[in-house]
Amino acid sequence: MIYFDNSATTMPDESVMDTFVKAGIRFFANPSSLHSPGMEAERLIEKAREQIAGLMKVSTDEIIFTSGGTESNNLAIKGVASFYKGRGRHIVTTMIEHPSVFEACRDLEKSGYSVTYVKPDENGIVQKKEIEQAITGETVLVSVMHVNNETGAVQPVKEIGKLLKKYPSVLFHVDDVQGFGKVPLDLQAACVDLLSVSGHKLHGLNGTGFLYKRQGVQVAPLFSGGGQERGFRSGTENVSGIASLAKAIRLLQQSDPEKTREMTGFIRGQLIKREWSIIHTPPQSAPHILHFSIPGIKGEVLVHALEKEEIIVSTTSACSSKQNKPSRILEAMNVNREHAASAIRISLSRYNTMEESVKFIDALDRIVPVLAKKRNERT
Numbered sequence: 093m094i095y096f097d098n099s100a101t102t103m104p105d106e107s108v109m110d111t112f113v114k115a116g117i118r119f120f121a122n123p124s125s126l127h128s129p130g131m132e133a134e135r136l137i138e139k140a141r142e143q144i145a146g147l148m149k150v151s152t153d154e155i156i157f158t159s160g161g162t163e164s165n166n167l168a169i170k171g172v173a174s175f176y177k178g179r180g181r182h183i184v185t186t187m188i189e190h191p192s193v194f195e196a197c198r199d200l201e202k203s204g205y206s207v208t209y210v211k212p213d214e215n216g217i218v219q220k221k222e223i224e225q226a227i228t229g230e231t232v233l234v235s236v237m238h239v240n241n242e243t244g245a246v247q248p249v250k251e252i253g254k255l256l257k258k259y260p261s262v263l264f265h266v267d268d269v270q271g272f273g274k275v276p277l278d279l280q281a282a283c284v285d286l287l288s289v290s291g292h293k294l295h296g297l298n299g300t301g302f303l304y305k306r307q308g309v310q311v312a313p314l315f316s317g318g319g320q321e322r323g324f325r326s327g328t329e330n331v332s333g334i335a336s337l338a339k340a341i342r343l344l345q346q347s348d349p350e351k352t353r354e355m356t357g358f359i360r361g362q363l364i365k366r367e368w369s370i371i372h373t374p375p376q377s378a379p380h381i382l383h384f385s386i387p388g389i390k391g392e393v394l395v396h397a398l399e400k401e402e403i404i405v406s407t408t409s410a411c412s413s414k415q416n417k418p419s420r421i422l423e424a425m426n427v428n429r430e431h432a433a434s435a436i437r438i439s440l441s442r443y444n445t446m447e448e449s450v451k452f453i454d455a456l457d458r459i460v461p462v463l464a465k466k467r468n469e470r471t
Contacts, residue, residue, distance in 0.1 A: 093402045093403075093404060094402060094403045094404065094444075094448045094451060094452065095404045095441075095444075096403060096404060096405045096438040096439060096440060096444070096448075096452065097404050097405055097406045097437075097438075097439060098293075098380060098439045098440060098441040098444075099241055099242075099270060099293070099380070099381055099406075099437065099439035100406055100439070101292045101293070101298065102292060102293060102294065102295045102296075102441055103295065103441075103443065104292075104295055104296060104297055104336075104340075105295040105296075105339075105340060105343055107339060107343065108295060108296055108297065108336045108339050108340045108343070109297075109336070111332075111335050111336045111339040112297060112332045112333065112335065112336035113332070115136060115331060115332035115335040115336070116331075116332035119132055119133040119136050119331050119332065119335070120133070120331075121133045122328055123137055123320075123328070123329050123331060124318060124320065124328070133329075133331045136331060136334075136335055137157070137329055137331060137334050137335075138152070139338075140334045140335050140337065140338035141155050141157070141334075141338075143338045143341070143342060144302065144337070144338055144341055147341060147342070147345065148279065148304065149279075149280075150279065150304060151307060153307065153322065154304055154305055154306060154307055155302050155303075155304060155305075156302060156303045156304075156305055156321050156322075156324045156325055157300075157301075157302050157321060157325065157329065157330070157334050157337075158301045158302055158303055158325060159299050159300070159301060159330075160290040160291065160292065160298070160299060160300060160301035161190070161192060161267065161269040161288050161289070161290035161293070161301055162192035162290075163301065163303075163314070164288035164289065164290070164301050164302065164303040165190070165192040165193050165196060165235075165265075165267055165288050166192060166196050166314060167303055167311055167313075167314055167324070167325070168235070168265045168286040168288060168303055168305075168311065169183070169193060169196045169197065169200070169233065169235055169265065170196055170199070170200065170312075170314060171311025171312045171313065171314065171324075172232060172233045172263055172265070172286070172309075172310075172311055173200050173205055173232065173233065174311075174312035175310045175311055175312040176232045176233075176263075176310075177232075179232050179261060180228075180229065180230035180231055180232045180261070181204060181205045181206060181230055181232070182205065182206045182207070182208070182228050182230035182231045182232065183197055183200065183205060183206075183207045183208070183231070183232065183233045183234075183235065184207075184208045184210065184223060184226045184227060184231055184233070184234045184235070185197050185207060185208070185209060185210070185234070185235040185236065186209060186210045186211075186212065186218045186235075186236055186237070186247075187209045187210065187211050187212065187420065187421075187424035188212050188216060188218070188237070188240050188242075188243075188245075188420075188421045188424055188425075189235065189236075189237055189267065190237060190241055190267055190269065192267075193235055193237070193267055194209075194420070197209075197235075206230070208226040210222045210223055210226055211424055212245070212424055212425060213425075214425055214426055215245060215374035215376070215425070216240055216243045216245035216372070216374060216421065216424075216425045217245050217246075217247060217248070217374065217376065218236060218247055218248070218252075219248075220248055220251045220252045220255050223236070223252055223255065224255055227259060227262060231259070231261075231262050232261070232262065232263065233262065233263050233264075233265060234252065234256060234262055234263070234264050234265070235264075235265040235266075235267070236249055236252055236264075236265075236266060236267075237266065237267040237268075237269075237270070237271075238266050238267065238268045238270070238271035238272075238275065238277055239268075239270035239271035239274070239275055239377075239378040239381070240270070240381075240421060241269070241270045241381075242381075242383055242408055242419060242421045242422070242437055243372050243373050243374070243377070243381065243383045243421060243422075243425075243437075244270075244373045244377040244378040244380070244381025244382065244383065244439075245373065245374050245376065245377055245378075246271070246275055246376050246377055246378060249266050249277065249282050249284070250277070250278070250281060250282040252264070252282075253266075253281075253282040253283035253284055254282070254283055256283060257283055263285040263286065263309060264282075264283060264284055264285045264286070265284075265285065265286040265287070265288075266282070266284050266286070266287045266288070267287075267288045268287050268288060268289055269288055269289060269290045269293055269301075270293065270378060270381070271378060272289045272293070272294065272344075273294055273341070273344035273347070273349075274349045274352075274378050274379055274380055275349070275378050275379070279304065279306075284304070284306070285305070285306045285309045286303060286304065286305050286306070286309065286311075287303070287304040288301070288303055288304075289301055289302050289303075289304070291333070291336070291337040291340055294340045294341065294344055295340055295343065295441065295442075295443075296336055296337050296339075296340030296341075297333055297336050297337070297340075299330065299333055300330065300333040300334065300336065300337040300340075301337070302337070305324070311324060313325065313326060315327060347442040348442070349379045349380070349442075350379065351442065352379045352380045352440050352441065352442060352444070353379035353380075354446070355440055355444060355445075355446055355448075355449045356379060356380065356381070356382045356438075356440060356449075358446065358449050358450075359382055359438065359449050359452065359453060360373070360382055362453045363382075363384055363453075366456075366457075366460075368386050368387070368460055368464070369384050369385070369386055370384060370385045370386075370387065370431055371383070371384045372384060372385065372422065372425070372427060372435065380439050380440045380441065381437065381438075381439045382437070382438050382439075383435060383436070383437045383438075384435065384436065385427075385431040385432070385434040385435045385436075386434050386436075386460060387430055387431055387434050388430075388434065388464060388467055389434050389460065389463045389464065389467065390433055390434055391407035391408075391433060391434055391435050391436045392407055393463060394434075394436055394459070394463065395407060395436060397459045397462075397463060398455060398456075398459065401455045401459070403451070403452055403455055405436050405437065405438050406436065406437050406439075407419075407435065407436055407437065408421075408435070408437065418432040418433055419432055419435060422435060438452070
């Protein structure tokens with residue numbers, strides 16, 4: 093099987109699984125317990141926190157372990173909105189955010205907050221001047237993703253972060269679920285206050301992730317409970333999951349994103365030569381994502397046709413793929429409905445090969461004429 097749906101989830105690395113199993117067996121005790129097994133489990137969590145913080149060049153008390161990107165995004169957005177509601181009730185985000193950001197903002201609107209959703213340009217990239225124009229005296233948070241999960245477009249978060257230094261009462265949250273370990277981001281240079289990361293996008297496990305929260309920034313917790321994670325995330329810690337997350341992040345340091353870019357670059361170059369394809373991913377993009385349309389052939393039809401060839405791709409974000417409606421991201425980019433309905437996304441990882449990329453193009457060359465013929469016969 094050729095797996096080209098790594099933006100939805102990645103295959104866990106064997107050594108990550110090994111870490112998870114060994115930690116789960118040896119460090120099974122509750123980290124909040126006062127006995128020796130509990131204290132050993134707590135030490136393992138803190139060791140993982142130190143490793144991640146060290147690799148990110150941040151302080152250990154700036155890492156909050158969560159269940160993944162969705163929880164991290166909700167904790168950042170709703171947590172800031174709740175804690176700083178006396179300062180203002182306005183949030184700026186974009187039309188191209190992941191559902192865990194977009195819908196979190198929708199929820200806040202129902203609670204009396206106002207939200208400005210900034211549109212991207214036709215390349216799917218948000219302009220910093222549009223962000224600045226949206227800021228008001230009531231703004232408490234700007235949330236902009238680093239890499240779009242559908243198109244792979246890289247957002248100018250560094251420029252936006254520097255811009256926000258002019259507004260000291262406005263915090264800056266970055267959803268880095270798709271960019272972490274693939275597109276470099278200097279947190280200090282980009283003036284990032286909060287950053288979300290998910291383990292299952294990095295060959296880690298589902299249900300693991302963290303929120304980076306800069307020292308001095310406060311968030312109201314989402315959960316009431318025992319006050320774990322220094323009161324920001326109650327609930328008995330997922331000790332083995334946290335250990336496996338640290339392992340996955342350490343392995344990232346050994347990977348070369350440019351090898352992935354060579355493969356997506358090859359596929360892009362081949363698609364440009366085919367008159368039946370339209371590419372939506374801009375040149376300023378992450379190395380692992382390529383989004384394109386084959387007008388006249390519905391995306392889900394092509395997905396199933398490729399699956400018969402044992403090639404796995406997707407249409408939109410996995411969190412939106414079953415809703416059976418055009419991509420919100422492509423609509424925001426003013427892509428017409430026919431092209432949006434025929435769009436598919438491929439997303440590669442360090443485990444994919446150039447040979448698989450060649451086979452993918454060969455499969456498209458066989459499948460597209462057949463599907464186009466069937467479409468013409470129906471019409």
